[in-house]
Amino acid sequence: MQLSRRDMLKLVGAGGAALALPGMVNAQSSEKKEVTIAVGGQALIYYLPLSIAALRGFFDDEGLDVNIVDFAGGSRALQAVVGGSADVVSGAFEHTINLQSKGQFYRAFVQQGQAPAIVLAVSKRTMPNYQTPADLKGKKIGVTAPGSSTNMMVSFFLEQHGLKPSDVSFIGVGAGAGAITAMRTGQIDAIANLDPVIGTLLKDDVIEIISDTRTLAETQKVFGGNMPSACLYTSQRFIDANPATTQALANAIVRADKWIQASSLDDIVKTVPESYLLNDVALYKQCLEANRPALSPDGMVAADGPETALNALAAFTPNFDRSKIDIQKIFTNEFAIKANEKYPNA
Template identity: 45%
Template sequence: MLPRSPLLTRRAFGSVSALSAAAVLAPALVRAQADEAALGRVTIAVGGQGVLYHLPLVLADQLGYFRAEGLDVTIRDLPAGALALQAVQDGTADVCAGAFEHTLRQQARGQAFRSFVVLGRAPQLALGVSLRAVPAYKDLGDLQGRRIGVSSVGSSTHMAASLVLGRAGLGPREVNFVSVGSGVGAMNALRSGQVHALCHADPLMTLLEQKADTRIVADMRSLKSAQEAFGGAMPAGCLYAPQAFLQKQPAQAQALANGIVHALKWLQTAAPADLAKAVPTGYLMGDRGLYLAAFNRVRETYSPNGAMPEEGPATALRVLPRAHAELADLKADLARTYTNDFVRKARQKFTL
């Protein structure tokens, strides 16, 4: 009779299990590290990372989706989208997270920028009038001669406010646009009377509305309201980059698109509690319930798959001259302002 094998102790079993797991995971870990070394570091400039407009970017970073694609991503958070674009032009960032219409304006200036993954299908913006500064407000005409806060002159908030006011008969010289940045700075500008009205994104506008600081007079935070305001599907937040970057670093661009598409897929089924845990606490603005309420308001506007809306570029091209008189003769080769090539591959990977 053969002797009975001694029983394996818990400690020994744990050691064996750990070694077995290491043997299985080691090749994957090596491959991941090799991929990361191969793809390297990418810097993304963004104007106001904490606003819901940029939520897919925040999630792709916070949930580790960029890292899983082998990228070491650094995000530079700046007060406004126009400043984020400037960072890319200055060479301090590789890619910009911002409004699609910037690619049209830059093409008109002889600079080739191209969107390669879309975050949102509507700008998620609202124009609110200060209840303290303009207590007798009746209509948009009451804003003549007033100071209108925008994240920065040249940003999407400036474009949206100009469009809304222009439709009410107020030209750019009949109001004063003031750059107030984003987040707390923009909120304080309205509350202190530095500006009489503010065009901005959520959760800030929901906070100001619920705290009775502002009255929303133009709302572009749903697909329907945005389509009415812009006359069609208006692409909003996206990742865009110089054409040279997309040509020289296609693997990095693909990894970025994969990370965003992965985040968009996560958003489709995410529970409110999951979202609150995923974003940095500071982005909740001290009120978790308010943040989630603002998210639910704009949730439908996020891209379902990262692809450019079919009529989106044409809508943006129509809108810009209406918002900015100096762009009256704006012409663009729309096919050179975006590409869905990276998104197609990402959608195959994540079955979207």
């Protein structure tokens, strides 16, 4: 006897469909062929697996017609999926927690990054004699935006070293040319940012790195555990209605994750658009090499990752009620597991 998908949902329950169905979807075709993915800053190395999956035809191989819409930032991408103009977001893992705290159930289903890739550095111009984190007291620290992940990373770093966030001044400088200019001209004393901003400032010998979450070791030191970063996430409703489509998306991203880890810097450079290269191929390669440890090797969320992210948000966000969060509903590894079975050596 063959069961219809509606019968399956009745048997497993709508809430558990996302977890029960991935094992069945390999034999199914995708329910939704055309998928719109919203992303905030596609050219960032943080989102490289998304670009590789599109450029290498991995989405096409899964029978998907994917349209990637690039927004100015992650919050805009999130608004697109909540508002219904996009199906899936390529964004930061912690967004799923923030959304659930507001009664909106979204779930990460495949990882692109396994570390935040945020770097904290001091200015060689205004802090040439920096010795310890205590020297940051009273200083101006540039972050992408107040309340952002970069702001959160600095706050954790300060508290680990006996300082309070109120001991410094946080200045929003963005994640582009404005951030570079602010550091070069001495408008800020330290900066928490990502590549290519950090890579550019390093190349120009403007900064000294004091904490680097492009590595797993430093990420675990700062956050107290593994801190997942870029992922694909979507509403639980989308996953329940489109399990085969969700699986196909996960397959393509896992394949891209593995391709990046196995490929040379030259191969990656040849694959991405020229606009990604910052008019400086050597600099882009330098940034790639520095960020490769932060990129996911297999699309899987580390066992302690969701708890680490929840702890970070609860500590950083005023009046955050962690009792509202069901941590098992903010992510699933079921699709990534199936993707790794399909592409064990991709």
